[in-house]
Amino acid sequence: MIDNIVIVKDFDSLGTAVAKTAPSGRALIVTHPKLKSLYGAAVKKSLSKAGIRSELHLLPEGEKTKNLGAVEGIYRACVKAGLDRGSCLIALGGGVAGDTGGFAAATYLRGIPIVQVPTTLLAMVDSSIGGKTGVDLKEAKNYVGAFHQPSLVWINLETLRTLPQKEFVNGMAEVIKYGVIANLKLFETLEASIPIPKSPVGDVLTRVVSSCAAIKSGVVGLDEKETFGLREILNFGHTWGHAMETFGNYRSYSHGQAVSIGMCAAGWMAVRLGLWKKEDLTRMENLLSCAGLPVKLARRVPEAPLFKILLRDKKIRRSRPRFVLPVKIGKVVVKEVSRGTALEGLKYVQP
Ligand SMILES: NC(=O)c1ccc[n+]([C@@H]2O[C@H](COP(=O)([O-])OP(=O)(O)OC[C@H]3O[C@@H](n4cnc5c(N)ncnc54)[C@H](O)[C@@H]3O)[C@@H](O)[C@H]2O)c1
Ligand SMILES: [Zn+2]
Numbered sequence: 547m548i549d550n551i552v553i554v555k556d557f558d559s560l561g562t563a564v565a566k567t568a569p570s571g572r573a574l575i576v577t578h579p580k581l582k583s584l585y586g587a588a589v590k591k592s593l594s595k596a597g598i599r600s601e602l603h604l605l606p607e608g609e610k611t612k613n614l615g616a617v618e619g620i621y622r623a624c625v626k627a628g629l630d631r632g633s634c635l636i637a638l639g640g641g642v643a644g645d646t647g648g649f650a651a652a653t654y655l656r657g658i659p660i661v662q663v664p665t666t667l668l669a670m671v672d673s674s675i676g677g678k679t680g681v682d683l684k685e686a687k688n689y690v691g692a693f694h695q696p697s698l699v700w701i702n703l704e705t706l707r708t709l710p711q712k713e714f715v716n717g718m719a720e721v722i723k724y725g726v727i728a729n730l731k732l733f734e735t736l737e738a739s740i741p742i743p744k745s746p747v748g749d750v751l752t753r754v755v756s757s758c759a760a761i762k763s764g765v766v767g768l769d770e771k772e773t774f775g776l777r778e779i780l781n782f783g784h785t786w787g788h789a790m791e792t793f794g795n796y797r798s799y800s801h802g803q804a805v806s807i808g809m810c811a812a813g814w815m816a817v818r819l820g821l822w823k824k825e826d827l828t829r830m831e832n833l834l835s836c837a838g839l840p841v842k843l844a845r846r847v848p849e850a851p852l853f854k855i856l857l858r859d860k861k862i863r864r865s866r867p868r869f870v871l872p873v874k875i876g877k878v879v880v881k882e883v884s885r886g887t888a889l890e891g892l893k894y895v896q897p
Contacts, residue, residue: 551675551699551759555746557588560663560700561596567659567697570632573600574624576647577638578607581665584708589638589663600636601627605643609796612646612681614690620650624658634659634697640666640713641673645691648679652694659697665705667717668802671724671758674699676766676777693771701755703746711838714744716802718837719783723809724758726830727782728765730876732757733833740836778880782870783809786891789855793847799840806839811891815883816871818890826875842895849889856888 552563564573573593577586582602593600603623605611624635635658637647644662651660662674680691706714718740725733732754736742739750746752762780769776787808790799799807813830816822831841856867866882869891873879 549763550697551701551763553701553703553752553756553759555702555704557585557592557700557702559592560589560702561592561594561598563698563700564593564598564634564636564661565596567661568598568632568634570630571598572627572629572633573598573636573661574620574627574629574633575600575602575636575638576605576620576643576650577602578643579604580607581639581643585638585665585705589636605646607642609642609682609687612642613683614681616646617650617653617681620647621654624650624654629654629658631655631658634661636661636663637674638663638665640664640669644669644673645679645688646681648677648694648696649681649691652679652692657694660694661698661700662696663700663702665702666709667706667714667755668720669717670701670703670706670755671717672720672762674701675759675762677770695770699759701759703751703755706744706746706751709744711744712800715838716800718742719802719805719809719834719839721754721758722830722833722837722839723780723782723805724761725833726809726872726875727779727870727878728761728876729757730874732761733829733875736837737829737833740833741838775880778868779870779878782872782878783807783812785856785867785869786811786852786888786895789852790843790847792855793852798844803840806834807841807843807895809834810841811895812869812871814894815869815887815891816873819871819881819883819887821879822872822874826872829875830872842897844897846896847892849892852892853885853889 635651664670664674677695783805787804791804813827
């Protein structure tokens with residue numbers, strides 16, 4: 547267990563753990579219809595065994611749900627279920643349920659505990675950990691939110707069995723990212739075992755998820771509210787990656803695909819700047835390909851508009867792009883680079 551992160555293969559003791567954060571014995575489970583039918587009964591059973599009365603609140607699936615309207619719906623369901631400050635909200639699902647449910651918990655009655663029960667690989671290794679919660683505006687993604695640390699993160703690896711393969715591959719981009727930014731041993735484990743099956747047979751998936759969760763919570767612990775810029779290293783691959791996602795209107799590439807291509811672009815920039823060995827870039831590209839992720843863009847993109855989008859990145863200072871660049875597998879630095887260097891990265895991933 548890393549702090550309050552539990553990695554198991556069932557929901558059996560979830561209720562007992564939740565009872566510690568919800569002394570008044572009430573909880574609202576925020577989830578999607580599909581996940582309700584898959585896991586709703588097991589979660590409710592575990593809660594009721596521990597004396598917790600719970601209600602389910604269903605959100606439609608997908609990013610379009612992550613908005614203030616959905617948050618208001620959750621507040622109303624909290625009132626209806628009689629949730630007070632001694633109660634908790636439980637987000638059962640991927641990053642969408644986690645971010646939306648987390649933001650509702652951060653603000654309902656000025657804040658009640660949130661228990662994250664992530665069921666996608668991405669949510670297990672990334673979005674459920676670190677306390678960032680929030681929703682989208684029509685104008686921009688993740689623009690309204692709050693920092694609200696989960697009181698408990700319950701990772702049941704068995705839920706990955708039902709996760710569609712493309713969602714699993716999406717999460718794998720973040721997993722490989724953690725290896726490159728912080729842990730050579732994790733990277734080597736991945737090289738030896740990718741493609742990893744979704745079924746958590748044996749202990750590879752347990753080791754991989756727990757290494758990633760430890761890296762994320764370690765980095766977040768150093769800079770909980772992004773005050774000192776230490777969380778920036780988690781954005782490896784996300785600088786060009788976000789620009790590619792935005793340029794394609796979030797339809798051309800999934801988040802994982804865009805991050806994968808973004809890592810290759812940043813990797814090449816590091817090689818060109820003499821910071822990283824070309825062999826290590828090739829190793830990373832091989833690993834991404836074996837995991838089912840792209841290393842080049844599917845279609846050529848025009849450079850000038852993409853660069854304009856890049857300059858809207860949160861890490862930008864004085865209009866100079868800042869990139870997370872590897873110096874060896876397991877270590878990165880954050881550096882301002884010239885327009886020319888940034889564009890070399892983009893050229894490298896053009897088909
Ligand atoms: N808060 C953070 O720090 C943070 C970090 C990264 C991403 N995010 C956010 O996370 C969101 C993306 O999360 P995601 O990739 O988990 O997507 P998601 O929550 O939309 O889940 C993907 C799909 O998989 C389905 N699903 C989930 N678990 C399943 C299971 N076990 N079996 C079958 N189907 C299952 C969902 O219903 C959904 O259709 C984005 O909104 C992003 O902004 C937040
Ligand atoms: Zn990401």
